[in-house]
Amino acid sequence: MDIATLLGIVSGTGLVLAAIIAGGGAIAFFNVPAILITVGGTIAATLINFPLSKVIGVFSVVKKTLLCKLPSAIGEIERIVKLAKVARSEGLLALENVLEEVKDPFLQKGIQLLVDGTEPEVLQDVLATELEQLRARHGLGKKILESMGAAAPAFGMIGTLIGLVQMLRNLQDPAGIGLGMSTALLTTFYGSLMANLIFLPLAGKLDMRSKQEMVSRQLIIEGVAAIQAGLNPRLIEEKLKSFVAPKQRSQLAAARSAT
Amino acid sequence: MDIATLLGIVSGTGLVLAAIIAGGGAIAFFNVPAILITVGGTIAATLINFPLSKVIGVFSVVKKTLLCKLPSAIGEIERIVKLAKVARSEGLLALENVLEEVKDPFLQKGIQLLVDGTEPEVLQDVLATELEQLRARHGLGKKILESMGAAAPAFGMIGTLIGLVQMLRNLQDPAGIGLGMSTALLTTFYGSLMANLIFLPLAGKLDMRSKQEMVSRQLIIEGVAAIQAGLNPRLIEEKLKSFVAPKQRSQLAAARSAT
Amino acid sequence: MDIATLLGIVSGTGLVLAAIIAGGGAIAFFNVPAILITVGGTIAATLINFPLSKVIGVFSVVKKTLLCKLPSAIGEIERIVKLAKVARSEGLLALENVLEEVKDPFLQKGIQLLVDGTEPEVLQDVLATELEQLRARHGLGKKILESMGAAAPAFGMIGTLIGLVQMLRNLQDPAGIGLGMSTALLTTFYGSLMANLIFLPLAGKLDMRSKQEMVSRQLIIEGVAAIQAGLNPRLIEEKLKSFVAPKQRSQLAAARSAT
């Protein structure tokens, strides 16, 4: 799991809980109807806005983003260079034998198309379309999370308005004023917390992650094209290195000299 | 009807109603003057902003978006491939005989133009113009709904200000303070609810739907052009498949092998 | 006058007035100093922001937009086709005789340039420059109205702050608290109402209208160019029809068959 995300969610939640408990009466902050209207309202607005399947899909995208470690670009380059050496010495068809060793399904698909003798333009088209699909899926995921980040405080405020109207109609009971108002404020609290600790930061993370994954896929597309063109493995490595930062390049040099 | 939208509106409204009823005195939340000023003000601002015919039109666009099921891209491709086979074996004129079976008016128009022997460029122009009209209509619909989503909370606040000014002038009656203030807050409540549960999510849905419909129409334009060019039905299917997600493509393969 | 705009302003104002009167003490909502600071502050900020002549100009642009009915595109096309027939049968110079019948000053200018034997490129340039001027004028008008829509609530809040500071210094007079606060809120009420019922919707209307007018002018530019090129009137009609929606095109067909 992505350590920073875990750290952020745990520490953020912990801090809020600590502040609540330190003030005493933590139980007052747990109010089922208030949770229902904030969470429920946010989900309802999201369901109206987006197709049901996409809303469900966003959770799996988020889960995958957080749990799966992105393969390092350096490892990716080494793997492609190794495949290039095989193709160079034994021919494109020999790649079929090492196909099972390739874990990344995107690279696997590219190699499969190579082995099938697909035309270069068609191969580029197929992989680029796949890339576009992923970008669209991530883009929609970000949009859904941002829309939830806008809906949560709005429904928090709607819940507070309902509570205030109810409280104001019972002003004759002075003891109830503080209690009513504190309960009314809970939905605004839930909405703000959900938006600022969960939805908006996750939308940002998805965006960061999507950009990294796009770069990694473009590296694969370039690499597969270079193998198909029969380029020298050394030259392929040089070309692909332009995708990684200078600091990482030296790791690559180190890895190579270690071999 | 679009299930998610229905679910969202029903569950959102239900949750709000439950919160109101649970607090007791639900009747207090139903206030005709407050509804009049929020809903009326929103409509008034919308009428100033947009031509009358377009404002009325937005409701039919929304209704159509929610009620009509979008034809699946897979079905669309199968239909076009079938037409391509007819055209290939019996000539373009033979398409006239199957014209009545075509339900989609956009595809029908394209086929009619084919049968009439329209020049390829003119045919493309006519269909593209039609597409542009639809996009503009959907775009304006989204703009109107978003503008209503901005006007509703604004008029809610205006109503609350009116109520507050009136309440503050009668402070000598302490019993009336709570009542006056709770009534004043109702318009803000209505405005927020309308914007966040109806106008803004519907604007988002219209946008999603519009994008899907655009893709489906572009698929038809490409398909009709390919039929006119006399391409092999097999090749047409390959070309059109790039419009659908990989998951759906396997459905297409399954459908074909089932035949 | 534009019916929807009139309807919107009258119904919006009427609803607000009704809410005020229904609450009793309508006279309290009419406060000259509050009006002065909100309206005056908005005008002052607008004068600093924009040149004096443009601020004055925006009112005439708005008035013209609301009062003058936009000529229908269909009528425009018919008029141009009629002129094309004259030019075709009797030569470009014969257009001078029908020049007076042309009401639209933009079309008139185009025909005058035709009759003067202006070079095609120069003619296009002159008309396009005129179009650009109009677009800039409308664009600036929209910007001024939007800036007023932002200034009005801001000065409303400034007025409220002044009132609150004054009221808070006299807390010893409890009777005055409610009165002072209600008066302080009036400026915020005026500012919100002006922005949301007048400035922002009018800015939107100006934008809609500007886009329609641009299309109508581009239709004229195309038409004049086609007449100059000596195209067949039938072909000119076909070309210009691409500017109008399909629904309107059938009106054109009906009109023609009625002749």
Place this chain on the structure above:
Amino acid sequence: MDIATLLGIVSGTGLVLAAIIAGGGAIAFFNVPAILITVGGTIAATLINFPLSKVIGVFSVVKKTLLCKLPSAIGEIERIVKLAKVARSEGLLALENVLEEVKDPFLQKGIQLLVDGTEPEVLQDVLATELEQLRARHGLGKKILESMGAAAPAFGMIGTLIGLVQMLRNLQDPAGIGLGMSTALLTTFYGSLMANLIFLPLAGKLDMRSKQEMVSRQLIIEGVAAIQAGLNPRLIEEKLKSFVAPKQRSQLAAARSAT
């Protein structure tokens, strides 16, 4: 000085002062610590955000924008046409004699380069670079003013929060509550007024002015290039007229016929 700006600042300030004085106790609105925290905080944030020299520079840009009258485009065209006539009849070198009569330093620089026999491309480059510098200076000025317009209300609110915290700790003195709260609100009042009456409108004015000045400079660049190319003065006038609105063009015609 720019009349509208002067009028706006004077009338806006006057209205606010009138509202303050009319309410009595005007002296309460003048609070040195409140002014210090709002003005000082805004300046502090601006100094962190922008280089010191640019912040100081923005005041001179604003002063120049307000005080210097922009030369009319018509006068500019007449001056260039006059220079073109001299160059046409007596040669480019003869322009050196009239160089001192040229007031505008930008036009002067252009003529000087002409007299020096600079290559056309270099001349264009030098003048275009100068134009770019001015646009960047104005653009940065606008950005600084807008950033001050955002910082002023923020520090107004920070001041109010400080005041509120201090007041709330002394609730036992009821007489002090109103006084403390009214003082606390002063900073929000100062911040809003500064942003909406000074910073934001001035940023808008700078933008308007910058656009006008750009057009005037481009007119000079075109004119100097035309003189260098040895074009007919009549033709130069025709070309430059496309930069001015139709209404102004008739002024030009009038001026010429008056000669």
Place this chain on the structure above:
Amino acid sequence: MDIATLLGIVSGTGLVLAAIIAGGGAIAFFNVPAILITVGGTIAATLINFPLSKVIGVFSVVKKTLLCKLPSAIGEIERIVKLAKVARSEGLLALENVLEEVKDPFLQKGIQLLVDGTEPEVLQDVLATELEQLRARHGLGKKILESMGAAAPAFGMIGTLIGLVQMLRNLQDPAGIGLGMSTALLTTFYGSLMANLIFLPLAGKLDMRSKQEMVSRQLIIEGVAAIQAGLNPRLIEEKLKSFVAPKQRSQLAAARSAT
């Protein structure tokens, strides 16, 4: 250190402290739990949003931006012209002898590549990639700071909501109301101050600085390319001067004539 930034932070903090101390009870403004929830919440949200290494990296970028003085463009040009003279008179390889005198690592890398006899296109590519990396690093730094500038007030408000809910549940203790509310407001105060005095202005500074550094690097890239092309040092100086403002150009002339 950047003087304006130091001045801004010191004066801004000083003003706020002065306002706090002047009101008495400064100790009340120092509240550890309030600091924890505002600062901690902001950091937590940032960790969820951005990769851990990038969040840590932003502090070093900010520190470097504030502490390192940007080399003056004039000095940069003089240094490049000096290198060009060496290359012109003694050949490209002679640059190796002066390589150690070059302090700027970017220029040093460029010269090293020159000496190594790198192909012009490759040299351009390598330096441009390096430039792109820096821009991306600065761009991400700005995004992180802006996101912290949005999170700080949000968590300030969340802290205030927690405090309000707790205070409202203990209304029976009137003495505690003011104290509770003043403590609750502290987090909003911290959040606003952090965002408006630290995060947002620093994001702006990073952006300004990044743009300046980009120009300085592009100047080096142009200069190295010109040296490689064997251009006349005089011409190189002319070319590079287009990167600096006219005012600075005269400094260059002065520096040269002083030699």
